[in-house]
Amino acid sequence: MQKITIICVGKLKEKFYIEAAAEYRKRLQRHCEAEIIELPETRLGDRPSDAEIRQALAAEAELIRQKIPKGSAVTALCIEGKSCDSETLSRRLAEFALAGRSGVTFLIGGSFGLDEGLKRQADWRLSMSPMTFPHHMARIMLLEQVYRAYQIAAGTKYHK
Secondary structure, X not given: OEEEXXXXXXXXXXXXXXXXXXXXXXXXXOOEEEEEEEEOOOOXXXXXXXXXXXXHHHHHHHHHHHHOOOOEEEEEEEEEEEOOXXXXXXXXXXXXXXXXXXXXXXXXXXXXXXXXXXXXXXXXXXXXXXXXXXXXXXXXXXXXXXXXXXXXXXXXXXXX
C-alpha cells in the first residue's frame, strides 16, 4: 500500500477545514496510508522584508526536510509548478510506485510559500492553479485530488 504524506506549514483552525480533511483521510484509508504533518509557521510582522521572508522560509524548510520520509518522492505545491489534470495525477502516483518509491510526500508552504531550495530539491513541482488559494484550502483540495486519483486508478464512477 502506497504511503501519502502531506507536510503542511500551518495548522488547521476552522472546523469546516478540519472536518473536510478528516473526511478525505477516512476515504483514503482503503487506498493508501495517509499522514498529515503540521509544522508551525514562522511568525512575521505585518510588513516583513524580503530578507526576513527568506530567513523564515529557510527555517521552515529545515523543519520540513526533517519530516520527509526516506525514499519518498517529493512533490512541492507551488504556483510556478506545472499544473495537471486528475488523470495525470493518478498516473503520476502510479509511476512513483512503479519506480520503487516507498511513498509520495506533498509539501504545502505557509502564507509565503516554500523555500526556493526546497522546491529545487523536489522530484516534481505541482501547481493546483494559476489562482492563489489559502494554504489551508490547498490542503483540502490536494486531499480530494489524491482521493480522486485513487478512484480513477480503481476505475470507479467517482471521477466523471
